[in-house]
Amino acid sequence: EVQVVESGGGLVQPGGSLRLSCTASGFTFSKSWMTWVRQVPGKGLEWVANINEDGTKIYYVDAVKGRFTISRDNTKNSLYLYMNSLRDEDTAIYYCAKDGQCFDYWGQGTVVTVSS
Amino acid sequence: EIVLTQSPGTLSLSPGDRATLSCRASQSVTSKYLAWYQQKPGQAPRLLIYGASSRATGIPDRFSGSGSETHFTLTINRLESEDFAVYYCQQWGDSRWTFGQGTKVEIK
Numbered sequence: 001e002v003q004v005v006e007s008g009g010g011l012v013q014p015g016g017s018l019r020l021s022c023t024a025s026g027f028t029f030s031k032s033w034m035t036w037v038r039q040v041p042g043k044g045l046e047w048v049a050n051i052n053e054d055g056t057k058i059y060y061v062d063a064v065k066g067r068f069t070i071s072r073d074n075t076k077n078s079l080y081l082y083m084n085s086l087r088d089e090d091t092a093i094y095y096c097a098k099d100g101q102c103f104d105y106w107g108q109g110t111v112v113t114v115s116s
Numbered sequence: 117e118i119v120l121t122q123s124p125g126t127l128s129l130s131p132g133d134r135a136t137l138s139c140r141a142s143q144s145v146t147s148k149y150l151a152w153y154q155q156k157p158g159q160a161p162r163l164l165i166y167g168a169s170s171r172a173t174g175i176p177d178r179f180s181g182s183g184s185e186t187h188f189t190l191t192i193n194r195l196e197s198e199d200f201a202v203y204y205c206q207q208w209g210d211s212r213w214t215f216g217q218g219t220k221v222e223i224k
Contacts, residue, residue: 035213037161045153045161045204047213059211095160102151102166102206109160 002026002105006096009110022079022096030074033099036081038092050099086114118209122216128224135192137219139205144185149208152190156201
């Protein structure tokens with residue numbers, strides 16, 4: 001059974017930092033692209049960043065370039081999102097998903113709230 | 117950036133009806149990387165269709181996808197109560213994924 005579990009969300013002040021984690025099982029993590037997607041409650045989906053199997057190819061949405069860093073540890077079947085210089089508009093549910101031709105497996109999300 | 121525009125914003129239908137959802141792209145999209153997702157309140161999105169027309173594992177055959185280049189369609193035949201949800205199209209191009217803004221299928 002495939003499982004994708006995010007963690008690390010919480011309340012942070014504007015300008016602060018947070019690290020999200022995602023642990024996956026049930027598929028070959030080391031052979032899979034992985035991605036982060038976010039969603040403001042009640043709004044649409046926004047892709048944030050993705051990373052290829054060995055971490056040599058990384059892409060970001062313009063809104064987070066220079067502030068967020070995606071990385072992975074294949075020995076731990078884990079994906080990370082380091083978020084710096086957080087803004088109010090980064091408040092959202094952050095989902096981790098298996099990437100490729102599409103996003104076929106998703107976690108349940110972790111909530112990030114940026115507020116003073 | 118390739119912009120996906122979904123229409124209509126809301127579709128009000130009855131169980132048993134057919135739903136036809138449109139996704140138009142601002143420029144030609146590679147069909148291999150065109151997907152559709154369903155999302156219900158409080159849940160993560162669920163993959164329905166990938167490669168524009170292939171159903172994901174476990175998706176009923178009342179869901180079908182079609183289209184090419186700049187116009188794609190998700191059709192849901194014989195709507196069932198569990199199909200009332202928000203649907204998103206998605207594409208990969210110019211080294212980024214983009215989503216449409218979503219179509220809500222609600223009970224009339």
